[in-house]
Amino acid sequence: MSDNQSPDLFGQTPSQTVGPFFHYGLPWKGGADLVGQSDMGARPDLIPEGHYVLNLASPKGPVAGEVIEISGRVLDGDGQPIPDALLEIWQANAAGRYASLDDAREEVPLDPNFIGFGRASTSAEGEYRFRTIKPGRTPGPGNSWQAPHIAIGVLGRGLIKRLCTRLYFEDGDGNRDDPILALVPESRRNTLIAQKIDGGYRFDIVIQGEQETVFFDV
Amino acid sequence: MDVIGYHHEDAGQPPSLSPAYASTVARSPRQPLIQIPHTLTEVTGPAGVWDKLMGPSRADLTRQQKGEPLGQRIVVSGRVLDEAGRPVPNTVIEIWQCNAAGRYIHKKDQWDAPLDPNFTGAGLVVTDAAGAYEYTTIRPGAYPWGNHFNAWRPAHIHLSLLGPAFATRLVTQLYFPDDPLIEIDPIANAVPLPYRQRMVARFDIAKTKPNWALGYAFDIVLRGRDATPFEGA
Numbered sequence: 001m002s003d004n005q006s007p008d009l010f011g012q013t014p015s016q017t018v019g020p021f022f023h024y025g026l027p028w029k030g031g032a033d034l035v036g037q038s039d040m041g042a043r044p045d046l047i048p049e050g051h052y053v054l055n056l057a058s059p060k061g062p063v064a065g066e067v068i069e070i071s072g073r074v075l076d077g078d079g080q081p082i083p084d085a086l087l088e089i090w091q092a093n094a095a096g097r098y099a100s101l102d103d104a105r106e107e108v109p110l111d112p113n114f115i116g117f118g119r120a121s122t123s124a125e126g127e128y129r130f131r132t133i134k135p136g137r138t139p140g141p142g143n144s145w146q147a148p149h150i151a152i153g154v155l156g157r158g159l160i161k162r163l164c165t166r167l168y169f170e171d172g173d174g175n176r177d178d179p180i181l182a183l184v185p186e187s188r189r190n191t192l193i194a195q196k197i198d199g200g201y202r203f204d205i206v207i208q209g210e211q212e213t214v215f216f217d218v
Numbered sequence: 219m220d221v222i223g224y225h226h227e228d229a230g231q232p233p234s235l236s237p238a239y240a241s242t243v244a245r246s247p248r249q250p251l252i253q254i255p256h257t258l259t260e261v262t263g264p265a266g267v268w269d270k271l272m273g274p275s276r277a278d279l280t281r282q283q284k285g286e287p288l289g290q291r292i293v294v295s296g297r298v299l300d301e302a303g304r305p306v307p308n309t310v311i312e313i314w315q316c317n318a319a320g321r322y323i324h325k326k327d328q329w330d331a332p333l334d335p336n337f338t339g340a341g342l343v344v345t346d347a348a349g350a351y352e353y354t355t356i357r358p359g360a361y362p363w364g365n366h367f368n369a370w371r372p373a374h375i376h377l378s379l380l381g382p383a384f385a386t387r388l389v390t391q392l393y394f395p396d397d398p399l400i401e402i403d404p405i406a407n408a409v410p411l412p413y414r415q416r417m418v419a420r421f422d423i424a425k426t427k428p429n430w431a432l433g434y435a436f437d438i439v440l441r442g443r444d445a446t447p448f449e450g451a
Contacts, residue, residue, distance in 0.1 A: 003395060003418040004296075004436050012228045012301060013416055013438045014409040016391040017239075018376065021324040025314025025340045026378060028272055051323045051338045053282055055273025077244035084326075090263065090384045100262035102221075102383065117264040117271060139219035140257050151259050151384050158241030160232045160408045162387055166259075180254050188249075207245050217226065217251040218260055218385050 015161035020084045022155075023047060023121055027086060030057025032120035034089075034132040035067055041120040041130075061113040065094025065133030069200035070167065073126045074154065077208030081126020085156035087205075089130060089167075091116045091149075096136030122156075134169065140179040147174035147181070154205060164218040167203050170196050180216075188214050220447035223256030224385040225301060227441075230413030238404035240365050256385060263383040268310040272342055279313070279341045279355040287337035289318025289356035291431040294392070294419065297349040298379065301442030305349025311438070312378040313341040313353060320359030320373075329361055354431060360399055372399035372406065381440040392436050393418045 002009050018026065023046045032041030037059065044052060074082045092098050097108040099115050116135075120128040132150075140146040147168055154163040168175055170193050175181060181189055191213045194201035206213045234246035254260075264271065280287055298306040316322040316339060321331040323338055339358075343351045358373045374391040381387065393400050395418055400406050406414055416439075425433025 001418075002412055002415045003420045004416055005420040006415070009412060009416055010303070011230055011413070011416065011439060012225075012441060013388060013390050014230050014232060014413055015389060016232075016376075016405060016409075016417070018378070018389050021316075021322040021327055022314065022376070024322075024324060024338065025312055025376060031271070046325045048323055048325060048333075050283070050335075053276065053338050053340050055271070058270050077246075077248075080244075082245070088387070090259070092259075098258060098262035099264060099267070100383075101265055102262045103258055115264050115267055115270065138258050141220060141255050146257060146259070149259070153384075153387055155389060156245070158239070158245035160234060160236055160239065160242055160246075160405070162389065163234070163247065164384075180257065183254055184252055208248050212247055212249050214249070215247050215251050217253045218256070 017157060017160050018086060018155045020157040022086060024051060024054065027119045027121045028055040028057065032118050032130045033057065034114065034116065034118045034130065035060065035063040036131055038131070041118065043121045063114045063133055064111050067131065068134050069129060069131050070194060070203055071127065071129040071200065072203040072205060074122050074128065074205045075126065075207065079209065082156055082207070083122055083124045083126050085122045085154060087120050087128050088153040088155070089118045089132070090151045091132065092135040092138050094133050094136050096138045098138070137174055144179040145174060145177065147172045147178040163207070163215045165205065165213050165215050166192055167194050168192050169194055169201060184214050219258065221256060221258055221261045222447050223261060223444045224383060224441045225444065230409060230416060232408035236404065236408035239408055260385045261383045263380055263386070265382050266308055268344055272310060272312065275343055276341045277343045277353045279337070279339060279353065282338050283336040285336040287317065287334050287356050291354065292357050292434060293352060293354050293425060293427055293431045294375070294434045294436055295350070295352035295425055296435050296437040298345045298351065298438045298440065299349060300440055306381060306440055307345055307347045307349055309345050309379060309381055311343050311345070311351055313343070313375060315339045315355065315358040315375045316361060318356050318359050320361030331359070331361065357394070365404060370399050372397045372403050377438065379438060379440065386440045388438070388440055390438070391417060395419065395421055
């Protein structure tokens with residue numbers, strides 16, 4: 001029978017769920033804190049004494065930009081919170097530069113203290129929380145400019161593959177001209193807009209049903 | 219700014235709604251995904267800073283505690299490639315699994331199989347310049363789960379890769395050859411045949427370490443990149 005090494009089967013390795021027991025394999029302490037030294041993002045309560053082998057976030061210097069907290073709930077098709085989801089974020093720094101070899105725009109400064117990748121497990125109540133900075137605008141296709149946004153991947157038990165969405169800001173500069181938001185039917189755009197609350201932004205992710213979050217074919 | 223995008227899913231990727239895996243029913247979208255062109259956001263990623271994020275390499279899962287874990291010691295090795303067969307160097311693979319008896323150290327795993335104080339089951343390796351990796355662990359056991367009557371997961375190792383870009387993210391599971399549970403597992407079979415078999419490792423006597431550990435070959439293929447930039451409006 002054919003297997004992983006069969007030349008005639010060569011192609012993308014299929015996606016599989018992270019399952020319910022990823023908490024000692026993926027989210028490191030501080031994974032959800034992109035600017036500070038807290039242990040946000042991990043669930044040490046789910047890991048027995050002596051088995052916590054995951055990283056502690058390394059010390060960071062001061063990060064340029066407006067520090068914000070983003071929080072919300074991840075909900076399933078029955079409106080129930082999902083306690084075993086994992087969110088990943090990827091974003092530009094405050095100047096709009098990605099800390100990536102594939103963003104070679106030297107005229108836009110890198111921030112040596114900011115990577116822009118984070119991970120957060122949801123709590124028993126299905127809540128997540130990130131601390132980060134508000135990203136700058138980044139180029140879109142052609143001569144367009146994207147509004148400040150954060151790319152989000154949703155993983156979890158029952159998710160056989162990652163779901164991808166984007167978070168935009170209620171008070172973001174350029175939402176009206178954003179080339180990706182323009183591809184979303186107007187009636188559903190609100191599912192991608194984080195609402196300003198005291199100390200940050202609120203952004204629920206609804207996997208299915210009324211107010212279902214827009215997910216992208218990335 | 220026009221960027222060179224990555225390929226989209228091929229025919230071997232499972233649908234989000236795979237009803238035989240019951241949890242997908244309420245955890246899959248009902249609206250169609252919206253197609254977007256890849257922008258700088260999708261073609262960039264945190265490459266090369268793994269140690270700052272996830273910490274240093276932990277490639278031997280049998281030496282994380284005081285003593286040796288119980289079970290069959292194995293070495294898994296292979297390469298991370300793109301769809302053109304080019305190596306993906308310096309990319310991280312995160313690994314987690316249950317012990318030889320089929321039990322995870324996770325507190326929510328309450329199945330009545332023994333925990334092994336000498337086995338945690340979480341590791342991390344980074345590919346070398348040729349895209350090659352190797353890790354040592356013990357062969358995980360099968361375990362029952364609540365999906366349906368008498369449901370058992372085939373032995374598997376969870377693998378997580380970021381690759382060079384947001385678009386290349388992959389989480390998968392490695393299965394073992396000749397495991398009869400694969401045929402009746404709703405998670406593995408969410409992937410249609412023949413593609414499901416891409417996740418089945420091959421036993422390899424050449425990778426087997428004499429007097430030490432059985433060897434398995436497993437290559438991981440991430441999405442490849444388009445030849446030309448997306449033409450923006």
